[in-house]
Amino acid sequence: xxxxxxxxxxxxxxxxxxxxxxxxxxxxxxxxxGAHASNGSPHSAGAxxxxxxxxxxxxxxxSGAPVTTIITTTTNAGAGNGDGSDGAxxxxxxxxxxxxxxxxNVYFNAGRVGIGTSSPSYALDVRANGNRAIYAFxxxxxxxxxxxxxxxxxxxxxxxxxxxSSSEGLSVGVQGVANSPVARGVLGISQASDGDGIGxxxxxxxxxxxxxxxxxxxxxxxxxxxxGLTTPLAAVDVEGDxxxxxxxxxxGFYNVATTERKIHAMADIQMWTNYLNNGAEYSxxxxxxxxxxxxxxxxxxxxxxxxxxxxxAFVSNGLDYAEGFKIGEEGLEPGDVVMxxxxxxxxxxxxxxxxxxxxxxxxxxxxSFIAGMSxxxxxxxxxxxxxxxxxxxxxxxxxxxxxxxxxxxxxxxQQIKPVALAGRVPVKVDASFGAIRxxxxxxxxxxxxxxxxxxxxxxxIGIALEGIDSGTGQITVLIQPCWAAVNVPGGxxxxxxxxxxxxxxxxxxxxxxxxxxxxxxxxxxxxx
Numbered sequence: 001x002x003x004x005x006x007x008x009x010x011x012x013x014x015x016x017x018x019x020x021x022x023x024x025x026x027x028x029x030x031x032x033x034g035a036h037a038s039n040g041s042p043h044s045a046g047a048x049x050x051x052x053x054x055x056x057x058x059x060x061x062x063s064g065a066p067v068t069t070i071i072t073t074t075t076n077a078g079a080g081n082g083d084g085s086d087g088a089x090x091x092x093x094x095x096x097x098x099x100x101x102x103x104x105n106v107y108f109n110a111g112r113v114g115i116g117t118s119s120p121s122y123a124l125d126v127r128a129n130g131n132r133a134i135y136a137f138x139x140x141x142x143x144x145x146x147x148x149x150x151x152x153x154x155x156x157x158x159x160x161x162x163x164x165s166s167s168e169g170l171s172v173g174v175q176g177v178a179n180s181p182v183a184r185g186v187l188g189i190s191q192a193s194d195g196d197g198i199g200x201x202x203x204x205x206x207x208x209x210x211x212x213x214x215x216x217x218x219x220x221x222x223x224x225x226x227x228g229l230t231t232p233l234a235a236v237d238v239e240g241d242x243x244x245x246x247x248x249x250x251x252g253f254y255n256v257a258t259t260e261r262k263i264h265a266m267a268d269i270q271m272w273t274n275y276l277n278n279g280a281e282y283s284x285x286x287x288x289x290x291x292x293x294x295x296x297x298x299x300x301x302x303x304x305x306x307x308x309x310x311x312x313a314f315v316s317n318g319l320d321y322a323e324g325f326k327i328g329e330e331g332l333e334p335g336d337v338v339m340x341x342x343x344x345x346x347x348x349x350x351x352x353x354x355x356x357x358x359x360x361x362x363x364x365x366x367x368s369f370i371a372g373m374s375x376x377x378x379x380x381x382x383x384x385x386x387x388x389x390x391x392x393x394x395x396x397x398x399x400x401x402x403x404x405x406x407x408x409x410x411x412x413x414q415q416i417k418p419v420a421l422a423g424r425v426p427v428k429v430d431a432s433f434g435a436i437r438x439x440x441x442x443x444x445x446x447x448x449x450x451x452x453x454x455x456x457x458x459x460x461i462g463i464a465l466e467g468i469d470s471g472t473g474q475i476t477v478l479i480q481p482c483w484a485a486v487n488v489p490g491g492x493x494x495x496x497x498x499x500x501x502x503x504x505x506x507x508x509x510x511x512x513x514x515x516x517x518x519x520x521x522x523x524x525x526x527x528x
Contacts (some may be wrong), residue, residue, distance in 0.1 A: 084449050165403040196230070297407070318368030320423025320479060324377060325360075332417050334365035335428040335474055336449035337461060348419060351444035354433075354508065355458035359444050361481055362451075362461060364420040373416055381411035420479045424465065427451055427477040431468045433508050440464045441484045442477060446511065453479070455505050460484035 058144075080445045099108050116119030116127035136148040150160035176186035190197030202211040226232035228239030300308055323362030329346035332338070339358040341347040351359055364370075379386035385404055392400035429436055430445050433452040441460045445452035450472060454460055460482055466475035 017280045162266070214321055217435075316368040316418045318364075318366045320364050320367050320420040320425050322364040322370045322418035322420045324365035324370060324372035324412075325419050332363055334363050335426050337361075337428065337444050337451045338363060338419060338449070339444065348417065350449035352446060352448040354443065354445055354452070354512070355454075355456070356444040357459060359459040359461060359478060359481065361419040361421050362425050362477070364418040365426055367418045367420065368423065373412055373418065377412050377416060378405070378408035381408055381415055385411075421481060422479055424476055425479050426474050427461070428472070428474055429464075429468055430472045431470045432472075434470045434505060435467070436464050436475065437467045438464055441486060443484075447472070451507075454484060454486055455508070457485045458483065 019149050044525045091356040099106060111487070112120040113127060114125045114127075116133070117125055134148075138145045138147045144462055150158075152159045160174070162172075162174035164173045174186075176184075177274040178185045186200070188198075188200035190199045204211050224232035225236045226239070227237070229237060233481040300343055325340075325348040326346045328341045328344070328349045332348070332350065337351045338348040338360055339356045340360050341349055342358060347359065379389065385408055389401065389404045389408065391397075392404060426443060427442070428450045429442065430447040430452050432447075434455065436442070436453050440463070442451040442462060442464055443454040443458060444450075451461055453464075460480070462479040462481070464475060464477055468475055
């Protein structure tokens with residue numbers, strides 16, 4: 001920067017201005033090649049205009065702070081408004097191959113300029129031992145202004161190149177610092193509207209290095225992020241393994257109410273515990289929780305062959321195995337003893353006759369496994385909703401799938417009941433036909449939905465695990481539907497029957513005889 005308060009001296013013999021000069025002081029006594037001006041004086045002795053020396057035009061370098069400027073050129077330097085040789089022309093003169101002034105501009109058409117070096121390697125070579133080799137300051141306080149601007153038109157050029165050449169320490173090639181709360185420390189923009197332009201590119205040659213390293217605060221990426229690939233198809237697209245070392249993997253943590261979460265795979269999915277084999281004793285896929293209450297937690301749908309296999313046990317809190325049967329009457333509830341509807345093996349009714357030939361089992365209260373109440377049953381429960389469900393599956397509309405699934409599940413539970421065929425189940429019983437003891441075989445009775453002690457061979461629903469002396473109630477029964485042969489005298493499966501059991505047996509037989517008489521009476525009346 002040239003100003004009236006900052007004198008500048010150029011010396012031809014070394015092609016440099018090497019030190020500060022005070023007002024009116026020239027570099028060497030008797031040096032007729034160099035010249036300077038101070039406080040408006042003309043050029044010094046021995047250096048006419050146009051020769052190899054230099055002069056200043058106008059000579060208005062008034063007193064003020066000295067300036068240190070080192071200018072090295074590959075040609076001689078001069079100062080003045082001369083019209084001649086190869087020295088720089090700082091003034092209104094013309095000609096020459098050195099520094100030229102055009103209006104408010106100073107330019108140099110040939111050679112190199114060195115600041116801090118006498119052998120510049122580049123067009124402008126600046127070297128310093130301090131903390132700033134070049135300091136550029138733009139004091140405009142508005143607009144998109146630049147402290148330093150670099151530009152290249154080369155296909156592989158670098159507009160600004162920074163290199164930290166030290167092989168040690170935490171040196172930085174390029175550093176950007178911003179003080180505003182909303183400013184950018186470093187900004188990279190790829191202005192091309194197409195192609196594979198890169199706003200910011202990082203590269204490391206070390207296998208242990210980092211192409212990009214971010215600390216503190218948060219990181220934001222708008223648009224797909226590819227890890228290991230340049231054509232990401234999702235918000236985060238990973239080519240290779242993905243390892244999550246934190247305690248939780250959260251899906252939709254800040255947006256849980258509006259969108260279904262999906263895990264897609266182009267091939268099979270495998271779940272491994274302790275995959276890294278680090279010696280930790282983790283041996284199970286822990287749990288799937290939903291704090292909002294009981295509901296369906298897992299669906300496996302893969303066409304007609306959606307098998308679920310395991311080489312271990314399936315563990316459940318339920319105590320029985322059940323199959324789904326369509327209801328033949330309303331009001332069926334857990335504990336009811338049921339029989340199949342004659343002529344319709346898919347439907348059930350409460351058993352209401354002793355030793356019913358179509359006796360099948362008991363409505364389950366809490367089954368461990370249910371067959372026949374899954375996808376096919378749901379689709380059959382409502383044909384229109386089933387069609388909508390299939391469309392939602394095709395469109396991968398998770399929200400609609402879930403909504404329809406919940407509705408179809410309610411329809412299924414209204415139309416189909418789980419009937420326990422094995423296991424331990426609470427069963428309604430009637431001890432009016434005889435006291436029930438643990439170990440007794442049970443069968444259906446004339447009391448709808450209730451079992452009674454079995455006193456003769458015939459259909460049986462299982463073995464009593466608890467006893468009841470009289471009246472109706474509910475006991476736990478080991479369900480074993482079968483034809484049971486009862487050959488113990490008195491009809492009881494236990495060795496001896498007490499008087500109460502004998503009386504109950506007699507009452508049962510009387511009841512059967514009364515029913516027979518009633519049927520015969522009806523037949524006789526019809527004949528007349």
